Amino acid sequence: MSLLTVQNLQQYFPVRGGLLHRAVASCKAVDGVSFTLNSGETLGLVGESGCGKTTLGKAIVRLLKPTRGKIEFDGQDITHASIGALRPMRRHVQMIFQDPAESLNPRHTVRDILEEPFIVQKMGTKEERRKWVLDLLDKVGLSASATDRFPFEFSGGQRQRIGIARAIALKPKLIVCDEPVSALDVSVQSQVLNLLLDLQRDMGLSYLFIAHGLNVVKHMSDRVAVMYLGKIVELAPAEELYHNPRHAYTKALLDAIPIADPTKRRERQLLRGDVPSPINPPPGCAFGHRMKHPKWEQSVNMDLTLKEIAPGHFVQPCPCCT
Amino acid sequence: MSSTASILEVRDLVTAFDGDAGRMTAVDGISFDVPRGKTLGIVGESGCGKSVTAFSITRLLPQPHGKILGGSIHFEGRDLVSLPLEEMQKIRGNDISMIFQEPMTALNPVQTVGRQLAEAILLHTECSKAEVLARSIDMMIKVRIPEPAQRLNEYPHQLSGGMRQRMMIAMALINKPKLLIADEPTTALDVTVQAQILELIADLQKEMGMSVVLITHDLGVIAQVCDEVAVMYAGRIVERANVHELFAKPRHAYTQGLLESIPRLDSKPKTLLKAIPGNVPGIADFKPGCRFAERSGRNHTAQQLNTRPPFIEISANHWVENCPICVA
Ligand SMILES: Nc1ncnc2c1ncn2[C@@H]1O[C@H](COP(=O)(O)OP(=O)(O)OP(=O)(O)O)[C@@H](O)[C@H]1O
Ligand SMILES: Nc1ncnc2c1ncn2[C@@H]1O[C@H](COP(=O)(O)OP(=O)(O)OP(=O)(O)O)[C@@H](O)[C@H]1O
Ligand code: SF4
Numbered sequence: 294m295s296l297l298t299v300q301n302l303q304q305y306f307p308v309r310g311g312l313l314h315r316a317v318a319s320c321k322a323v324d325g326v327s328f329t330l331n332s333g334e335t336l337g338l339v340g341e342s343g344c345g346k347t348t349l350g351k352a353i354v355r356l357l358k359p360t361r362g363k364i365e366f367d368g369q370d371i372t373h374a375s376i377g378a379l380r381p382m383r384r385h386v387q388m389i390f391q392d393p394a395e396s397l398n399p400r401h402t403v404r405d406i407l408e409e410p411f412i413v414q415k416m417g418t419k420e421e422r423r424k425w426v427l428d429l430l431d432k433v434g435l436s437a438s439a440t441d442r443f444p445f446e447f448s449g450g451q452r453q454r455i456g457i458a459r460a461i462a463l464k465p466k467l468i469v470c471d472e473p474v475s476a477l478d479v480s481v482q483s484q485v486l487n488l489l490l491d492l493q494r495d496m497g498l499s500y501l502f503i504a505h506g507l508n509v510v511k512h513m514s515d516r517v518a519v520m521y522l523g524k525i526v527e528l529a530p531a532e533e534l535y536h537n538p539r540h541a542y543t544k545a546l547l548d549a550i551p552i553a554d555p556t557k558r559r560e561r562q563l564l565r566g567d568v569p570s571p572i573n574p575p576p577g578c579a580f581g582h583r584m585k586h587p588k589w590e591q592s593v594n595m596d597l598t599l600k601e602i603a604p605g606h607f608v609q610p611c612p613c614c615t
Numbered sequence: 616m617s618s619t620a621s622i623l624e625v626r627d628l629v630t631a632f633d634g635d636a637g638r639m640t641a642v643d644g645i646s647f648d649v650p651r652g653k654t655l656g657i658v659g660e661s662g663c664g665k666s667v668t669a670f671s672i673t674r675l676l677p678q679p680h681g682k683i684l685g686g687s688i689h690f691e692g693r694d695l696v697s698l699p700l701e702e703m704q705k706i707r708g709n710d711i712s713m714i715f716q717e718p719m720t721a722l723n724p725v726q727t728v729g730r731q732l733a734e735a736i737l738l739h740t741e742c743s744k745a746e747v748l749a750r751s752i753d754m755m756i757k758v759r760i761p762e763p764a765q766r767l768n769e770y771p772h773q774l775s776g777g778m779r780q781r782m783m784i785a786m787a788l789i790n791k792p793k794l795l796i797a798d799e800p801t802t803a804l805d806v807t808v809q810a811q812i813l814e815l816i817a818d819l820q821k822e823m824g825m826s827v828v829l830i831t832h833d834l835g836v837i838a839q840v841c842d843e844v845a846v847m848y849a850g851r852i853v854e855r856a857n858v859h860e861l862f863a864k865p866r867h868a869y870t871q872g873l874l875e876s877i878p879r880l881d882s883k884p885k886t887l888l889k890a891i892p893g894n895v896p897g898i899a900d901f902k903p904g905c906r907f908a909e910r911s912g913r914n915h916t917a918q919q920l921n922t923r924p925p926f927i928e929i930s931a932n933h934w935v936e937n938c939p940i941c942v943a
């Protein structure tokens with residue numbers, strides 16, 4: 294059974310302007326996204342900067358109030374749940390951020406940071422919580438001596454481990470990992486990725502794993518969703534997406550990855566231009582519009598809801614891409 | 616390699632910082648050449664001394680703490696280390712340019728990008744307003760900034776991250792340098808913008824015959840664009856070779872570890888990656904012997920821990936810190 298079901302989710306932000314600072318337009322950061330995530334599964338989410346990945350993640354953990362659509366977690370509709378009603382669910386859904394420095398309070402020791410989730414959930418005695426903190430540190434490969442130190446005393450990789458320790462404290466079912474290794478070195482990156490894989494195996498976690506590099510996402514995921522300008526344009530099992538990409542945007546993203554093999558230098562079809570603003574998205578397929586695709590006009594009047602073209606392989610149905 | 620084949624020859628460079636805890640060596644006796652018209656990649660984890668190396672070459676070390684203590688940096692026959700500062704200023708931004716890790720630190724936020732480009736031109740050449748404008752627009756077209764005439768009047772914050780980085784490249788290339796030092800020019804960017812920028816540098820290099828030092832910790836970038844590679848670890852170059860040789864026959868344990876730790880597109884999803892345990896030591900903790908020893912997972916004698924392995928040419932143009940255990 295699926296742990297998380299997202300249906301036609303929209304997350305708009307008001308764009309304010311004018312003298313009265315009134316909402317004059319809306320930024321359609323997430324504009325009609327649907328997918329499911331099973332227990333113990335990892336769904337990867339890729340796309341260029343600004344395409345709405347973080348916004349989607351934040352909407353799912355309900356750090357935002359979704360504009361429209363539906364989010365069901367563990368059989369419960371949490372789309373519009375109040376803060377009070379969300380509390381029991383918060384235990385089970387956590388988020389890890391790209392820059393742990395931003396999400397770890399610099400004035401709190403590692404002990405304070407890791408004890409907090411238990412205190413919020415009113416769990417354990419002081420002694421029990423201390424023991425749990427040590428267990429957590431051990432799980433993420435940090436020594437007990439870390440407890441009385443502050444986040445800035447750690448390296449980037451170690452700080453990310455602290456962020457992960459906090460995220461797994463309450464034994465959640467789902468963790469939204471928002472670019473957890475983008476700021477890290479290759480070697481530290483592989484340490485952290487391995488840790489996430491190990492924890493998933495031990496604890497049966499599900500991940501929504503966000504990154505902008507398809508190589509990292511593909512390595513971590515069972516299935517991968519490709520996002521462009523607030524919409525998912527293709528979703529498929531990781532291997533399938535890599536061997537048989539169908540949407541032009543997926544192909545372009547795959548093409549942009551620098552392959553660590555000098556014998557495989559490529560003449561690439563480079564993506565030109567920048568991701569357009571989600572305030573005034575073009576009609577039809579936004580990517581076709583950016584690429585001035587000869588068949589873009591055909592997409593304007595089409596229903597671009599994802600279609601299943603092979604088992605588990607969904608793609609925007611445009612005659613030219615698919 | 617004869618000196619005419621290389622535009623830059625660095626020999627036994629030592630760079631240190633003076634701090635409260637005394638003098639600490641960040642770059643500890645490194646040697647490398649940059650072949651004319653080619654790209655040398657410098658790769659290594661964060662804190663290995665890549666930027667300090669770049670700042671040593673351009674003589675932009677933070678003052679008063681940063682000092683070159685020894686060695687030479689020959690650029691077209693002249694030793695930059697002993698050059699008077701005024702002479703160095705004539706070279707910098709003209710014959711040698713640098714792209715910095717963080718574009719916002721190099722662009723002036725309160726000046727339009729056009730004004731900044733004009734200043735870069737006028738610092739090294741005298742030319743008319745019309746010429747300055749023409750050259751600026753020409754350069755912006757080269758780095759593919761749309762509507763250049765209009766963009767000239769904009770401030771850095773009005774540009775997207777990718778465009779800012781292209782603007783930095785325009786500034787670095789405006790005087791057609793012979794040597795470009797690019798310090799992580801794409802690390803903060805999207806894969807797609809990264810690919811655009813790397814292609815741009817390669818195109819301009821071909822067109823202008825420029826030599827490039829490309830600093831990165833991304834081995835994918837190295838594989839795609841570099842001719843030669845120097846692998847840096849804890850202030851030293853542990854291995855240096857042609858890019859094909861290095862990827863096919865890495866000899867040093869650190870190079871091997873780096874290469875094995877990358878998630879590859881053709882690897883099986885959700886399998887554990889080979890990871891190098893531990894971290895790069897801080898410069899206060901640098902040991903005299905092989906600095907990679909503690910992360911290598913091998914046992915070492917005190918003798919090995921205390922003596923630096925010699926840097927030797929193990930096969931034609933393939934140099935390595937020749938430790939008898941690692942480099943069999
Ligand atoms: N709180 C907000 N208010 C208004 N607009 C926002 C807000 N948060 C995000 N946006 C806008 O929504 C769009 C999507 O942003 P988001 O951060 O989700 O992108 P992303 O895919 O995570 O990008 P990146 O890879 O750079 O992290 C952007 O245009 C952004 O400017
Ligand atoms: N101004 C300074 N004073 C003291 N130490 C410094 C200074 N600048 C750099 N260092 C130290 O020198 C070492 C090398 O730093 P450097 O910035 O060259 O690393 P890098 O290889 O460029 O890393 P990154 O990939 O993170 O940019 C580090 O240990 C750093 O802490
Ligand atoms: S072929 Fe259709 S779906 Fe594909 S990019 Fe072009 S317009 Fe978009």
Ligand code: SF4
Nearest residue numbers: 905908911938940941
């Ligand atoms: S075996 Fe030699 S080169 Fe390898 S880590 Fe040990 S001392 Fe260094």
Ligand SMILES: [Mg+2]
Nearest residue numbers: 346347348471
């Ligand atoms: Mg984001």
Ligand SMILES: [Mg+2]
Nearest residue numbers: 665666667716
């Ligand atoms: Mg650096």
